[in-house]
Amino acid sequence: MRPFQKYFCAIAISLWVISPGNAQLLVAPTLHIKAEAGGGRVALTLDACGGRTDTRILSALVENKIPATIFVTGIWLKHNAAAVEIMRAHPELFELENHGGRHVPAVDTPQKIYGIRSAGSPEAVLAEVELGAAALAVTGEPAPKWFRGATAEYSPSAIAMIRKLGFKIAGFSINGDGGSLLGAKETARRIAAAKDGDVIIAHINQPTHAAGEGVVQGLLALKAKGLTFVRLDDADGVGDEGTTD
């Protein structure tokens, strides 16, 4: 065996040894919307995980009449009544969907994903999904049909459970803002590169991050190119990993 092969084998073995026995392989599903004759449609999805509202993005959506699907948590709904009011005042633009009650990843074994502790059991996954739907019901919004878990990664068994509850699971095809941590320029570049059928994910809950400015620039660039925006309820979404079929 060549030295570098030995080296990689050693890494593989040590990773296997330190992995907790119950950690599952997680999946990060993709989602596209079906192409239509005449093309040029993209779906913008924005997560409101917790925290506040990025009014740069919210105002730009209203001013430019850009429809969006907003994934909200119970935590975010509690502290952002003014933003919810604006969204509810524009039902032609905003579709509110389920991002969970407490923003815990929909993974039914105990593990950490990007440093966030998973729900950890089937019961806790169900509670996360149902609490998110219940929090939305209080706002008077239509019952959510889509779910996106915190971190957008899932255990396959959690995906099956969430589908049984009647939700489709919203993956994405373009990671617009890298969890809201990218700079404005790179965020704008990624979003502006969206093509017919793409589903963009970004965040609307980090008003102090530079990424939000890039979200606005990227969306305006797409609009200028003549692309149209649809919400998930208005398009046929096709996801992998059993998330929509």
Ligand SMILES: [Zn+2]
């Ligand atoms: Zn989130």
